[in-house]
Structure formats: C-alpha cells, structure tokens
Amino acid sequence: MRPEEHPISPSLPWRTSSAFTMAMIGLLSRGFLHGLSRTEVNGLDGFLKLLDQRKDVEGRERGLITVSNHVSVLDDPMVWGALPFRYLRSPDNLRWGLGSYDLCFTNKALSTFFSLGQVLPTHRSKHSQFGGLFQPTIAQAIRILSKGPFIHSNDPPETPNPSLASPDISDPFASGHLTFSTNGTDTFPAPSAYLNRRHGWVHIFPEGKVHQKEDRTMRYFKWGVSRLILESNPCPDIVPMWIEGPDEVMHEAREWPRFIPRPLKRISITFGERLDVEKAFGDLRERWKRLHERESSNAPGGKLDVGVLTDGLKYAEEAVDLRKECTMRVREAVLKVRRQRGLSDEDPKVGLAETYRSEGTGKEGKMDDGSWVTDT
Template sequence: MRPEEHPTSPSLPWRTSSSFTMAMVGLLSRGFLHGLSRTEVNGLDGFLQLLDQRKNVEGRERGLITDNLRWELGSYDLCFTNKVLSTFFSLGQVLPTHRSMHSQFGGLFQPTMTQAIRLLSKRPFIHSNDPPETPNPSIASPDFSDPFTSGHLTFSTNGSDTFPAPSAYLNRRHSWVHIFPEGKVHQKEDRTMRYFKWGVSRLILESNPCPDIVPIWIEGPDEIMHEAREWPRFIPRPLKRVSITFGEKLDVEKAFGDLRERWKRLHDRESSSVPGGKLDVGVLTDGLKYAEEAVDLRKECTMRVREAVLKVRRQRGLPDEDPKVGLMETYRCEGTGKREGEMDDGSWQIYPGDVVRLDQVMMPSSTAFPRA
C-alpha cells in the first residue's frame, strides 16, 4: 500500500484549527467551572497519570473510554445543521451521530459507531467510507478544506454527506473516546441514572484490543443549565456547586474478558460465512447485529458498565438505586408532565433523541448532560 494512503495525521491547517477550537472551548469551560462555579474534583491524580502514560502515540497499547475528552459523539440534527456548525464541531473532534427519533439513519449500527470503534483500536483503517456508499459533498459537510479528505479518507453517515474519517490516520490509533452512556438529559433529585444505551457495549466488545475504561461521576451541570430554567435560558447559571469524581481504571480483562471471548467466538463463526472469511473491525453481519446471543452480550456488557459507574456514585455517599431505574422497560411510558420533558414524578427527561426500540439504541450524544 502506498505511503500516502497512510497519512500520519490530517493537514497542518486542519490540525492547527482543531487545536485552536479545542483550546478555546477548554479555556471557556475551565474559566466558568473554576471562576464562576464552586467546583471540586476527586480522584484526578490517578486519571492524569493515565493520560501521561498515553502521551506517546507509538507507546499506546489500548484506547481509552471515559463515560462521563477527546473524541465525542454529537447529535447530527443539532451540531451539524449547517456548514458553520459542522465545521466547528468537526474541528472540535465531535463525530456526527444520527438520533433515531429524528433520522432514519440513526441507531446502534450507524457508520459513526464504526469510526468510534476503529478510533479505539490498534491500526488505521483506509476503507472508512463503507458502509454506506461512497460519500458526496453536501451542505452538512464541514466547510474547512483538508487535502486528505478525499475518497478513502472520508466517511458518510447517510450516503450523501461527507466527513473526515478520523480512524484513517496513524496517530489516532488507540484514541480517547468520551461518551454519555445515558444518551440524554436526565435530571432527578435523587441523582439516579437512566438505563445505559448499548452503544457502549459495541465499543468494549468490538474494539481491538479492549480499551481502558474510566467511569466518571458528575454532579452540578443540571443546576447550571436546568431544563426548567426560565429566561434567559441561554445563559449558564453561575455560583453553582459542581462535583467531578474520577473512578479507578477498570481491570478490563476481569470485568469484560469473558464477554469478549464469547463475542470473539461468535464473530469468528459469522466471519467464516462471508467472502474471504474475515470481517473488518466495526463491520457486522446480520447475525452479529440481531442474533439472540449478540443481543444478550450487549445487554450484559452494558449492565456491567453501569455497575462500574454506580460504584463511583456510591463513593459520593449516595444510597443504592432501585434496580428498576437501570432497566429499559422502566422508561417505556415516560413523558406525561405538564411541560415538555417534565415527568409525573417531578424528574426531567429531555429527548435529544432517543427511542426505546432495542434494535435502534443510539450512542450517547455530547449535547446531553446527564448526571453521570
């Protein structure tokens, strides 16, 4: 394969613009949290040590998942509605994610999920735009030109748009992907969590090797931007208490090794039925998508991730949840409050777009700000 097909990184203008965007957003956020809020951070030293170990790209052995930043998944219909927003969020390393309530292209198996899995994995992936078909430029595409983003270095989320494919670059192997497993705003006084979406299980079961996982618990953003706030809604509320607690890095072999082994056996059986006898990372057959064994593996994996976050929640002195709040079935009939998003029990459930159908569970959206 020709060297130019394996670029180390995007172009210098793209890297410079992306670094500026990330730094600007980071400084503004840090300024608000530490200058206009009462912020406490717990367990940060261990997390910073982990990040220090990952500075050398060549020395990385695993990807990293934080569930509470590096690459994030953002709602397509909110973050990528025009060229300005699309460019901003692309430079900010946000991957376009369709929400099933707003798009026929949403769901657990959309192309952005493939990109996230490959970012966490070892090698670069050149065939980034399959599936779906080879992309064509559209109004939803980033307006910031990159000489590498042609053909094999792009991917499409719907067959007509075009986005740079981050997993195609050498320096992005074993990347850091940051997710919100609840996938929506969930604001309730007792600080319980919703059920977690199955997208996190795809990242754990299909990435190669299994990424490091750090659970994080956050309290306070709901007070800064509560969904019941009145005018001016667009202004964050200052002087609120914010607490961020980093859990310990999970022993992924102990936590998920048995599930990954079962997935590997299933994957090998399915691969033997396709031409060439091999499936690329993040590519699934119908059996790997919908077979009962595959579904059961995703359920179990997701529940184990949720338990890891609950452990950090307990460290904050909060009581154990009612087990029912972690089940999808609990939320089948939600949404009868007097205002949009207000529930009968006084909690707030804001849909930046999830649906309950098990075959269309979406990845978390970076526009959501759940409590954990």
C-alpha cells in the same frame, strides 16, 4: 489510496485549527468551573497519570473510554475544564465525543466547528432514519479506539448507501482530508484514517439523554457503549465518572435567558479508578470473539473489517444478550463511583428500559416521576 501513501495526520492547518478550538473551549470551560463555580474534582491525579501514559501515540497499546451520567447539555465540554490547561492543548490526547447530527451538524459552519472540536456526527433515531446502534459513526468510534489506520472504501453497508466511505474531499484549509459518510450523501473527516488517532479516547454518555432528578438516579444505559467495549481491539481502558452540579448550571426548568449558564453553583466531578478490563469484560469479549469468528467465516474472504457486522452479529439472540450484559456491567461501574459520593443505592428497576417505556419515544420535559429529560 494505498496504506503506505496515507498521511500520518490531517493537514497542518486542520491540526492547528483543531488544537486552537479544543484549547479555547477547554480554557472557557476551565474558567467557568474554577472562576464562576464552586468546583470539586476527585480522582483527577489518577486520571492525569493515565493521560500522561498515553502522550506517545505510537506507544499506545489500547484506546480509552470514559463513561458517565448525563445531567446537562453542558456536561461536555464543561467537565473537561477540570483538566489542567497543559492537557487541553493536545488534541491527540483528548476525547472524541458523539454529537447529535440534527443539533451540531446542520450547516457547514457548525459541522466544521464540531469536527475541529473532535465531535462525531451521530444520528438520533427520533430524528433520522439513519440513527441507531449500527450507524457508521459508531464504527468510526470503534476504529478510533482500535489500532488504525482504517482507510477502507468498500465496507458493507450500514445504511442504504453502498459504502461507509466517501471519496476524499478537500478540508477547509488543504487537500487530502479522508472522509466518511453517515447517510451516503454527506461527508465528514474520518479520524480513524490517520495513524495519530489510533487507540484514541472516546467519551460516551450511555443514557443518551440528559436526565435531571433530585435523587440523582440514572436512566437505563443504551447499548452503544457495549459495541465500543466488545468490538474494539484490544479492549480499551475504561474509566467511569460521576458528575453532579451541571444540572443546576443548566437546569431544564430554567427560564429566560435559557442559553446563559448559571454561575456560582456547586459542581462535583469524580474520576473513578481505571477498571481491570480483563476481569470486568474478559469473559464477554471471549464469547463475542467466538461468535465473531463463526460469523466471519461466512463473510466474503472470511473476514470482517473492524466495526462491520453481519445480521447475525447485529440481531442474533447471543449478540443481543452480550450487549445487554456488557451494558449493565458498565452501568454498575458508574454506580460504584456514584456510591463513593455518598449517594444511596438505586432501585434496580431504574436501570431497566422497561421502566421508561411509558414515557414514549418522543417525550421530553418534565416526567411523571418528577425528573426532567432532554434528548441530546
């Protein structure tokens, strides 16, 4: 498919179904937050102003990343119930999330529902050989944040399969849905292939796991968020957030019926100020740009597509150091919002991966430090 032939957006039935799904889930979340909970929302006016500036897709100049702590299995979508309903009816101006492949995409019905709900299928290393920092879904997220569309069919492999892209397939409603593959055999809608998805909004929980602890400390942040910041073009806007209370709604120690959210809990959702990304990450992006240019010169044609990395850009010491530093800066931005909520400073060691290695890679439930952890 040539660029001039490629559609601006998915089929009308798909867009309609997606808008309905997003609105209904948003309405249910809003009803629970404001009807069945004692909810406090801080910093919302500034965030809504940012969303208003992003209404015109063609006028967007950069993507948006929101990043927060992760305290319950209901954090997403529940926290987006904080948005007024008029914002919940416009999928083009709503978040894309990362959902566990082995939980959210196990059959056609679930895959369709979560795809309509703007969730990207993400493999967890614990459950899949296709997981990790360099899986195709991360490339999709980077492309959503960048200026698309991206309709490449010849990307270098991020999996044993020779391509990130699959042939076009029919969506449940009409033909012409562009797709990508996460493992070489499956097919999922490729949002970055459409003009109306460029410079989109991606929300990420960098802890990668639900973490519930009385002192409200966070686990270390994984490096996926650094890829979104370093590789998207241009650097997206970044809004840190802080969430409290959903851990009481769905605490990991809850008994039967576990699937029912507990009402009448106190919930707090705080939107931080939009970061000055040039000040916060400009030096790191400049270093990444120089490294990327050196590595690209050795690639076929002297160029790498957005989201595609050479082994040097994946594993070289300089690339690893950049991801580490970028991730720690993101974590500090979230901690700043945490401090605004009146919480005391963390012990610095809780932000290090080494602190949690004693848990083992597969351990869930109650930890030795009294926290509760769930892989999501």
